[in-house]
Amino acid sequence: VSQTPSLEQIRAAAMRIAGHVHRTPVAGSATLDAMLDAQIHFKCENLQKVGAFKARGATNAVFSLDESQVRRGVITHSSGNHAAALAFACGLRGVACTIVMPRDAPRIKVDAVRGYGAEIVFCERDRRDQVCSELQRKQGSTLVHPFTDPAIIAGQGTAALELLEQVGALDIVLAPVGGGGLLSGTAIVVKELFPEARVIGAEPFAVDDAYRSLESGELQPTVEGAQSWGDGLMTGLGALNFRILSERDVEIVRVEEDEMVAAARFIVERMKLVVEPSAATVLAAMHRLGAQLKGKRVGAILSGGNTDFAWYPSPVSS
Amino acid sequence: VSQTPSLEQIRAAAMRIAGHVHRTPVAGSATLDAMLDAQIHFKCENLQKVGAFKARGATNAVFSLDESQVRRGVITHSSGNHAAALAFACGLRGVACTIVMPRDAPRIKVDAVRGYGAEIVFCERDRRDQVCSELQRKQGSTLVHPFTDPAIIAGQGTAALELLEQVGALDIVLAPVGGGGLLSGTAIVVKELFPEARVIGAEPFAVDDAYRSLESGELQPTVEGAQSWGDGLMTGLGALNFRILSERDVEIVRVEEDEMVAAARFIVERMKLVVEPSAATVLAAMHRLGAQLKGKRVGAILSGGNTDFAWYPSPVSS
Numbered sequence: 037v038s039q040t041p042s043l044e045q046i047r048a049a050a051m052r053i054a055g056h057v058h059r060t061p062v063a064g065s066a067t068l069d070a071m072l073d074a075q076i077h078f079k080c081e082n083l084q085k086v087g088a089f090k091a092r093g094a095t096n097a098v099f100s101l102d103e104s105q106v107r108r109g110v111i112t113h114s115s116g117n118h119a120a121a122l123a124f125a126c127g128l129r130g131v132a133c134t135i136v137m138p139r140d141a142p143r144i145k146v147d148a149v150r151g152y153g154a155e156i157v158f159c160e161r162d163r164r165d166q167v168c169s170e171l172q173r174k175q176g177s178t179l180v181h182p183f184t185d186p187a188i189i190a191g192q193g194t195a196a197l198e199l200l201e202q203v204g205a206l207d208i209v210l211a212p213v214g215g216g217g218l219l220s221g222t223a224i225v226v227k228e229l230f231p232e233a234r235v236i237g238a239e240p241f242a243v244d245d246a247y248r249s250l251e252s253g254e255l256q257p258t259v260e261g262a263q264s265w266g267d268g269l270m271t272g273l274g275a276l277n278f279r280i281l282s283e284r285d286v287e288i289v290r291v292e293e294d295e296m297v298a299a300a301r302f303i304v305e306r307m308k309l310v311v312e313p314s315a316a317t318v319l320a321a322m323h324r325l326g327a328q329l330k331g332k333r334v335g336a337i338l339s340g341g342n343t344d345f346a347w348y349p350s351p352v353s354s
Numbered sequence: 355v356s357q358t359p360s361l362e363q364i365r366a367a368a369m370r371i372a373g374h375v376h377r378t379p380v381a382g383s384a385t386l387d388a389m390l391d392a393q394i395h396f397k398c399e400n401l402q403k404v405g406a407f408k409a410r411g412a413t414n415a416v417f418s419l420d421e422s423q424v425r426r427g428v429i430t431h432s433s434g435n436h437a438a439a440l441a442f443a444c445g446l447r448g449v450a451c452t453i454v455m456p457r458d459a460p461r462i463k464v465d466a467v468r469g470y471g472a473e474i475v476f477c478e479r480d481r482r483d484q485v486c487s488e489l490q491r492k493q494g495s496t497l498v499h500p501f502t503d504p505a506i507i508a509g510q511g512t513a514a515l516e517l518l519e520q521v522g523a524l525d526i527v528l529a530p531v532g533g534g535g536l537l538s539g540t541a542i543v544v545k546e547l548f549p550e551a552r553v554i555g556a557e558p559f560a561v562d563d564a565y566r567s568l569e570s571g572e573l574q575p576t577v578e579g580a581q582s583w584g585d586g587l588m589t590g591l592g593a594l595n596f597r598i599l600s601e602r603d604v605e606i607v608r609v610e611e612d613e614m615v616a617a618a619r620f621i622v623e624r625m626k627l628v629v630e631p632s633a634a635t636v637l638a639a640m641h642r643l644g645a646q647l648k649g650k651r652v653g654a655i656l657s658g659g660n661t662d663f664a665w666y667p668s669p670v671s672s
Binding site: 061063082083087304305307308309310311341345348350 | 379381400401405622623625626627628629659663666668
């Protein structure tokens with residue numbers, strides 16, 4: 037049986053999570069539209085619960101559990117937005133939640149997860165998988181993988197579904213790509229409803245395994261030890277996600293670090309929206325596409341807004 | 355004749371500027387509502403054209419000019435949001451615009467005004483009034499004062515009018531106070547439509563002339579040489595604005611610098627909205643009001659989002 041969620045499953049996810057997560061607004065910029073000679077619609081998932089689209093997938097996954105799974109709880113390993121999102125969703129439904137985190141995870145992320153009421157288990161960074169599996173067996177809990185779980189992919193797809201409901205047909209839709217949960221869900225929705233539309237993933241050059249996987253037709257290994265401001269995109273593309281993207285002719289546009297930072301600054305300074313650099317990859321990719329956007333209706337998912345502004349230039353140097 | 359704009363004149367201003375400025379969204383935070391046990395509605399003027407409510411007043415003033423005034427152009431002195439707003443509005447109507455600015459005005463503000471097509475005349479900081487008056491006589495141009503001009507006050511009042519249309523009746527409405535244009539317009543609208551509602555100005559302790567003016571019943575002089583992150587609020591209260599606020603029993607709540615910065619951080623980090631510290635005074639004032647807000651429907655105008663983040667703690671120290 038296919039693990040790939042259908043459009044109908046994504047519609048069902050949208051019904052399931054309605055009332056628990058925000059129907060986020062769509063933002064634009066007259067300045068940007070003039071620069072690119074296009075109509076750009078940003079889906080503001082930075083304004084989503086927990087500050088990222090991850091609330092959609094996690095809420096769908098948690099509210100898809102059966103009663104026996106609810107009793108045994110869920111587990112995942114993550115120090116990022118998925119951890120906070122899963123903790124948030126479990127809090128909504130009263131499900132026990134265990135998050136396995138590296139000992140050196142940023143304090144602010146630890147506090148966020150704890151604030152939602154999850155239990156945190158710390159371990160060495162390279163033992164996360166193992167610790168998570170052992171605990172899962174012991175607890176009998178359900179592992180909610182951040183991007184290969186079909187319920188997660190279906191939940192993330194609801195962002196593009198809403199965007200199309202809000203702004204109508206689009207010629208091009210962009211989303212950032214890391215593990216590929218958001219981009220997979222986006223591709224399913226857009227290609228089903230508008231088969232002629234282009235779906236484009238935006239990826240930092242530093243971690244371009246999705247680009248190389250789709251170019252070569254074979255899933256490439258995760259880039260290890262890379263440095264990028266796109267901290268939400270350091271994960272390697274998942275196998276299921278690779279298949280979903282390949283089958284739908286999804287394209288990848290790679291962006292340089294300075295392009296990502298400049299795009300994030302534009303969104304902060306001109307659009308007054310707080311975004312994390314990962315989210316700004318979609319705008320950086322638009323600038324790379326340049327004349328290809330001319331006269332087009334373009335949608336892009338601003339994936340999240342959780343940032344400490346470490347990438348932001350200090351006032352003196354600006 | 356009274357210089358005080360009526361509610362009808364503010365309604366006329368709303369019609370006049372519609373299509374030229376944004377009908378800005380209203381934002382809230384479930385976390386904040388829980389903290390304050392109240393329903394808080396922020397009117398997002400940080401998402402307004404030119405990044406501040408000033409676009410409303412300037413657009414109303416420029417589109418209220420008669421043909422002979424249009425031919426002779428407008429002038430003002432400002433290095434802040436009013437300068438950019440007036441330049442923006444003049445660009446819309448094709449009116450010549452002269453901005454008198456101190457030589458040491460920040461480059462970013464100079465560039466913004468120039469970008470909207472205004473002519474900039476630089477002078478020494480203490481000669482701005484004089485240079486502006488001389489130029490006005492020579493040009494025969496119309497001076498558009500940033501907060502005492504009735505057309506400006508009427509335009510700023512449209513923000514509160516929209517907020518009430520968007521969220522319905524409110525028990526308490528807050529706005530920052532510097533010269534008093536925004537707070538005056540807000541007070542006229544709110545007290546006319548909901549006479550029992552409290553209207554509260556939020557003001558930094560460092561420049562608390564509005565507080566002392568309303569307490570003493572006599573307009574107090576501008577505080578000179580003060581230091582505050584609320585750079586939009588350093589101006590002294592105008593005489594007309596003082597009268598409007600006095601006649602309507604407007605209250606002032608003063609806030610400390612650290613309260614303003616903490617409030618701005620909350621809006622940036624939790625609500626993902628870029629605000630300048632001046633705008634965050636309204637949230638800082640809400641925390642001071644504390645239990646007085648319990649069970650109330652509260653509105654507040656987030657006045658602007660033009661900031662270089664100099665006030666934001668560096669990531670290492672956060």
